Amino acid sequence: MNIARPVAARAHVGHSRPRPDADAKVRGTAPYVDDLPFEGLHGATIRTPIARGRVTGLRFGDLSDLGADWSEFAVVTAQDIPRRSAKDGVDPNLVALIERDQPFLVRDAFEHMHEPVALIAHPSLEVVRAAAERVEVVVEALPARLDFRTAGEDAVFKTITVRRDAGEDADAFAAELAACAVRVEGVYETQAQEQCYIEPNGMIARVVCDPDDLPSPERPSVPTWPSKPFRVEVEGSLQCPYYVHKALCSLFALPEDGVRVAATLAGGGFGGKEDYPSILAGHAGLLALKTRRPVKMIYDRAEDMVATTKRHPSQSRIVTGHDADGRLRCVQIDCRMDGGAYVTLTPVVLSRGVIHAVGPYEVPHVRITAQAVHTNTPPHGAFRGFGAPQTVFAFERHMDRVATELGLDPAELRRRNLVVRGGTLAVSQTIEEPIALEAWLDEALDAFDWRGRRARAEAFNHEAQVSGVARRRGVGLATFMHGAGFTGSGEDYLASKVKVRATAEGQLEICTAQTEIGQGSIAVFSQIAADTMGLQLADVAVARPDTDQVPNSGPTVASRTSMVVGHLVARASEDLLGRLERAGLLGEADARPEGEALGEDVVVGERPSAMVQGRGWSYRPEALRRALAAAAASGDAEIAEGWAQYERPPGGAWDDTVYKGVAYGTYAWANYLAEVEVDGLTGEVKVLDFLASQEIGRVLNPLLAHGQIEGGVVQAIGWALLEDCVWKDGHLTNGNMTNYVVPTAADVPPIQVRFQESPYAYGPWGAKGIGELPMDGPAPALLNAIAHATGIDLCALPASPERIVAAQLAAEEAR
Amino acid sequence: MSGMISQLQASRPTDLDAALALLAEAGDPWRPLAGGTDLLVEAQHGRLQHRRFLDLSGLQGSLGGLRWHADGTLEVGALCTYLQLQRDARVQAEYPALCAMARLVGAAQIQARGTLAGNIENASPAADVAPVLLALGARVRLQSAARGVREVALDDYWTGYRQTVRGQDELIVAVLVPPQPFGPHAQWSRKVGTRSWQAITKVGIAARIGWAEGRIVEARIVAVSMAATPCRVAAIEQALLGCSGEEPDLAARIATAQQSALRPLDDVRSTAAYRATVFGRLVLQAVCETKGAAGDAGKGGSAA
């Protein structure tokens, strides 16, 4: 039955509710994977010593000074993985991801330095670490390809093209471009970036097998592969339990219920724990299988930095053609990204980069060609922004150079080109949502006093020049957007599922595969479910992501957790409410008395989304608790569980073959502004002030939303000004926190965070994803500010003091 | 090749003679351990050669704190930390460059543990406070069981990349900083690090520039991260003597002098070109600002 007075309301959404996981983390009592009670073996990895070649042997050095002997160790190599093909006829040693080209362990040829060749395990962590350094991997070197910019076409493994109007035809495009009043060209480069999560990668694996397959006094050694069915269970620091699950099912040729993957608390991820944990879980699993004992593998910082993924380096050549008033007519972008040695996630990184490459601007003629190339460095992988920061940097830096060329205020140039409702993005996506980009731009400019600040900076510089002071100030802007959720039809393929469950205590438990990686998903899911059902936060819990317990709601990536999975949490909660009603556990008698006040913070009349009513507030909370407890007691999943599966919102589709259509269901829109001071003596840049203004649909939790934006801005300041991966012959030479320089609190300016809210009909209470957005804008805003301050037109990241001083010297030389 | 922490040995003597006796032992040498802020990093990087460690923390009585000699010399005990140093009002007044640099070492945690003696003995070309001590003319007091006490000027202390004159049996017991002939205004230092704090110096300078009647009468210019050790640059010091700071070709003169004396390197933190360019600019800045300060001080004096 449906009761007469549906009360859609929210009491938790929109408020700064603290994170339930925060207390233990702040106190240092929260157990991460390395803190869990553990009895078993410690594993270590033996890696390739050069960038490319063939492994011809392993030499195990003397351990006598360590008081150890190689007979005490378990050793696993690719030989332990039978070539016996997996279900789908592929070598099980190849990691199941987009393409299967990356081995868990090198069999023979290898493609990058620090590639895993062998695994060793020992009861003592100290001994295993010291022993690992005594194993020499004997190799035959092959020539390595190390520069993605100059790599030949044979290195290209993925190409994406976008064509719009005259862009469909090279000659027609050239003619359009030639007819433009103004043409501007530029080449923009970005570098690799290390995620630097606080907790390095770590995993524990256990194997459950038949007693017959266990070693015994009579049979001390057993074959690696058990003869009877077995199970591999891993727990560790990761973002995507079901990615790891898929990879392990393939590696061990096990059915889905033969593998269990559980997430431990994660000390950050930022994309760095999207694909790599599959490999580490495979390694720990192989050692556990060989020894039939639990095996723990924790990387130290140095190993994590040299061996795991980083942000893709990129190079973009941009040519734009404009009308005399600055309006964009033609855009041509040729973009390359360095995929590293294996395909991993690069095609989708490239894709996101391409879709964001022209920003929130309306351009009639577009021609984009993007390539991913192989080099002999560790594969580049997911990192907050996932390709977009690279192309946004290029285009937003370019826009400022166009403004300079035209003598226009950079904000004015952008204003003249912003897409409006009903307008079309470069990938031919028509914007149906109500947007007001011009008003949002103005709001941000006013809040930062753009004109006043620019004028004051210029006056300061004039004064400084006259008095011989070397400091210069400048103010810069970047305008951009970020699409949330998987690209194109990605969410359809994922077909994510969420379950909520009544508990015997009368609580609601939310079961998703989303991991809490610092973004606040536990708090936000709880708020969403509580408001959909009409519960207090204390009545809602979030289950540990464990593939034995939670459905596959997709990976914790792509700014999709709150928006896509959060929406499923609301729908599943409503599904359960309906089941409770239909089972007669909630009825008219449980309804809130008409006119009863709901409480101070409660906003009445707000539905969670176009697909969810959110009638929960029509019931008294104690009645809901009673109904939940009764549903759990019934033992009937039909009554005690609510489910939801992803459904594509109405509207157009995405066509992957021509790169046209609805690339993302929605976008968050943003304007970031920065003021910097450059010390002309040393080239050091100090960020004086920063404003991050964005439209994000609905702010679910202001405190956490501020945290996401501030954190992203800081991470992007690092990328823009400080962080650089220094490679030599395919080896990362600054693979430590001493020489890989991330910003500290002292490098961070005041950050003013502002939100506009234009609710998205298919996000929970209108929310859009925001996790990656703040990574996109700071780099171009900062380099634009540096250009304003000094006239130095840097087009490559990072804007290091070395680059700035080199540019000064080059300018002096030219004079 | 890294050993294992469990194979290491440590001893914590509580009087100086016992410590010196251990250092004099034959066999596996003992390595002094003060704040540990360099040593533990070495251990973490697997570069530690030693297996026996002499924990100095029990020697606060003989090696801790600061003392002032009658002639105005500052004696910094080997266990004196950056924090203790920078909190001392007289040090602040008389050795402002020393305090300013102590405040820029690492961040608060490192300043609370790290010692000046450790900074000197670690002999890093990128050290921050040891170069200031060199500019101020400091001496290192070493003591051993066999030879007793000797003093070595910092000018002569570093013999090569991460090498010092200290014998294996010797302990630094104190650092002696003489009274400054040109007062606080002649002291100038600047660190250009990889970021604002917790930064390793890419290029830096520590200087003492004495002025009289608008001319430079003494110049001690120490270059940081420009050579295998922090070092005085005699060619620049000579070029500066007698200058007024107004010479139009001063920058060129500094550059020429610098070229003959310093060959900075490209490394993981910076480039040779950057170091060379910026160091020259820092010398010029030191000249201008000490001149300004000397002038202001003079004015202040006459007004009083």
Ligand SMILES: Cc1cc2nc3c(=O)[nH]c(=O)nc-3n(C[C@H](O)[C@H](O)[C@H](O)COP(=O)(O)OP(=O)(O)OC[C@H]3O[C@@H](n4cnc5c(N)ncnc54)[C@H](O)[C@@H]3O)c2cc1C
């Ligand atoms: C995060 C971090 C940031 C840092 N930042 C800076 C910085 O900004 N600037 C800078 O200059 N340094 C920096 N350092 C390096 C270090 O803190 C300093 O060099 C510090 O002064 C070392 O002192 P300590 O007492 O910790 O030395 P220890 O590590 O205990 O010892 C250093 C060396 O000196 C020897 N030694 C110590 N005491 C004696 C003694 N009495 N007699 C003989 N030998 C002795 C030891 O055997 C060892 O070789 C940093 C270190 C860290 C970890």
